[in-house]
Amino acid sequence: VMGHDTTLRALNDLRLSVYRHLSTAKLPALLDMRSANALNRLTADMDAVEGVVIRLLFPFVAAVLALLAATLAIALLVGMNAALVVALIYGAALAAMFALSGAGLAGHARAQENALQDLRRQTAEAMRLRAEWAVLGQLGAVADGVLDASTRLELARARLDRAEIW
Numbered sequence: 001v002m003g004h005d006t007t008l009r010a011l012n013d014l015r016l017s018v019y020r021h022l023s024t025a026k027l028p029a030l031l032d033m034r035s036a037n038a039l040n041r042l043t044a045d046m047d048a049v050e051g052v053v054i055r056l057l058f059p060f061v062a063a064v065l066a067l068l069a070a071t072l073a074i075a076l077l078v079g080m081n082a083a084l085v086v087a088l089i090y091g092a093a094l095a096a097m098f099a100l101s102g103a104g105l106a107g108h109a110r111a112q113e114n115a116l117q118d119l120r121r122q123t124a125e126a127m128r129l130r131a132e133w134a135v136l137g138q139l140g141a142v143a144d145g146v147l148d149a150s151t152r153l154e155l156a157r158a159r160l161d162r163a164e165i166w
Contacts, residue, residue: 007053007054007058008050011046011049011050011053014046014049015046018042018046040117040120040121040124043120044113044116044117047116048113051109060098063094063098064094067087067090067091067094070086070087070090071083071084071086071087074086101163101164105160105163105164108156108159108160108163109160111156111159111160112153112156112157112159112160114156115149115152115153115155115156116153116156118149118152118153119146119149119150119152119153122142122145122146122149123146123149126142126143126145126146129142130142
């Protein structure tokens with residue numbers, strides 16, 4: 001839990017440093033960043049860094065440390081030959097598990113990211129054009145579209161979560 005908290009603090013510091021850098025940028029660069037796509041991309045990139053650290057790096061480090069601890073315990077209790085055999089077998093299983101789960105998760109992660117970008121795009125457009133949609137009597141339909149995009153995002157997140165549990 002402490003490692004997770006430390007990681008989240010480090011990621012928060014990374015976000016703050018990016019925003020500090022943006023706050024000192026020249027006006028033309030800021031005007032380019034003002035578009036919804038640029039802000040969405042920045043946010044998505046920061047989320048991707050967070051996801052890599054929390055969903056890939058931490059589990060991998062924890063698994064390797066557990067394997068090393070088990071190998072040491074077996075070496076002390078039984079002998080080095082038995083420890084090496086167990087380490088090789090479980091090390092190969094660990095590598096296979098990460099390789100297989102990584103390949104399977106990529107499609108789910110891509111679908112979640114696409115759904116998130118679609119929700120952000122639809123929300124930004126609905127807010128930007130809300131007066132026009134209201135005049136045209138389409139505000140309810142636009143809101144329904146945003147809610148549908150939100151539902152698609154939640155379904156994509158649920159599929160990714162189920163795939164990660166495997």
